[in-house]
Amino acid sequence: xxxxxxxxxxxxxxxxxxxxxxxxxxxxxxxxxxxxxxxxxxxxxxxxxxxxxxxxxxxxxxxxxxxxxxxxxxxxxxxxxxxxxxxxxxxxxxxxxxxxxxxxx
Amino acid sequence: xxxxxxxxxxxxxxxxxxxxxxxxxxxxxxxxxxxxxxxxxxxxxxxxxxxxxxxxxxxxxxxxxxxxxxxxxxxxxxxxxxxxxxxxxxxxxxxxxxxxxxxxx
Numbered sequence: 421x422x423x424x425x426x427x428x429x430x431x432x433x434x435x436x437x438x439x440x441x442x443x444x445x446x447x448x449x450x451x452x453x454x455x456x457x458x459x460x461x462x463x464x465x466x467x468x469x470x471x472x473x474x475x476x477x478x479x480x481x482x483x484x485x486x487x488x489x490x491x492x493x494x495x496x497x498x499x500x501x502x503x504x505x506x507x508x509x510x511x512x513x514x515x516x517x518x519x520x521x522x523x524x525x
Numbered sequence: 526x527x528x529x530x531x532x533x534x535x536x537x538x539x540x541x542x543x544x545x546x547x548x549x550x551x552x553x554x555x556x557x558x559x560x561x562x563x564x565x566x567x568x569x570x571x572x573x574x575x576x577x578x579x580x581x582x583x584x585x586x587x588x589x590x591x592x593x594x595x596x597x598x599x600x601x602x603x604x605x606x607x608x609x610x611x612x613x614x615x616x617x618x619x620x621x622x623x624x625x626x627x628x629x630x
Contacts, residue, residue, distance in 0.1 A: 425569040425577050442627040450629055460630065464530040464623035472530050472623060474579045518569035518577060522547040524555055525565065 421459070421476045423523065426515040429505045430469040438503045439465070448492045456486035469505070473515065480517060487512065526564070526581045528628065531620040534610045535574040543608045544570070553597045561591035574610070578620065585622060592617065 430438045442463060453461060461475035477483040487493045497510040507514040535543045547568060558566060566580035582588040592598045602615040612619040 423567050423579075425567070425579065427571070427575070427577065439624075439626045445627065445629075453629055458629065461628070462528050462530070462625055463627040464625050466532070466623050470532070470623075471626075472532065472577055474528075474530065518571050518575075519544075520567055520569050521544045521576075522550065522568040523566070524550075524558055524563065 421478060422480060423520060424473075424475050424477060424480045425518045425520070426473045427518065428471045428473070428507070428511060428514060430465065430471050430503050431505050432469040434503050435465065435467075435469045438469075438471075438500075441500075446492065446496065449496050452487060452490045452492050456490070457483040458487070484512065484515070526583060527585060528625060529578075529580050529582060529585045530623045530625070531578045532623065533576045533578070533612070533616060533619060535570065535576050535608050536610050537574040539608050540570065540572075540574045543574075543576075543605075546605075551597065551601065554601050557592060557595045557597050561595070562588040563592070589617065589620070 457477045457479070459476045461473070464472045464474075475483075493512070497512050500511050501507070504511050504514070562582045562584070564581045566578070569577045569579075580588075598617070602617050605616050606612070609616050609619070
């Protein structure tokens with residue numbers, strides 16, 4: 421399993437709504453993620469809207485490509501796009517992995 | 526297990542050295558972390574020195590307190606302190622957990 425971490429920026433004034441939406445992610449979206457190889461996937465935020473994602477996957481490019489083929493992901497990303505700052509495209513296309521510099525099992 | 530994520534800022538001009546140091550963390554430091562309840566612990570960075578930490582632990586306060594009792598942690602944190610920006614004290618004391626807003630097993 422590869423560990424992946426990325427950072428996104430949610431508009432501070434929409435953070436509360438972003439959190440509410442993520443407390444009730446559609447079951448079909450959760451299922452699509454699992455079936456696409458997104459495991460142990462968490463999102464964290466600070467109070468200013470910095471959002472950190474962490475997941476474990478065999479191959480992040482393949483996991484993103486698999487999600488990209490699902491109809492539910494297109495719907496979800498279209499609804500999430502207005503929450504983000506500094507993204508031209510869809511939020512899932514702005515998930516640039518950071519570099520892992522340390523790991524302890 | 527609780528999932529914990531925190532963000533620190535390393536001085537950009539010292540990031541390469543910070544990465545080198547973390548490629549060879551002292552075995553006794555790794556052992557102390559494991560014995561103190563730090564599991565699946567990773568550090569990630571971007572090119573400007575933002576460092577994201579992720580770990581899983583039963584109780585983060587207890588895991589930090591257990592590390593705080595070890596002699597090796599005092600030595601390690603003293604050596605790491607000059608790498609960081611915006612921290613008055615030791616880097617391990619600046620690890621403020623973000624808020625988890627989503628999790629998929």
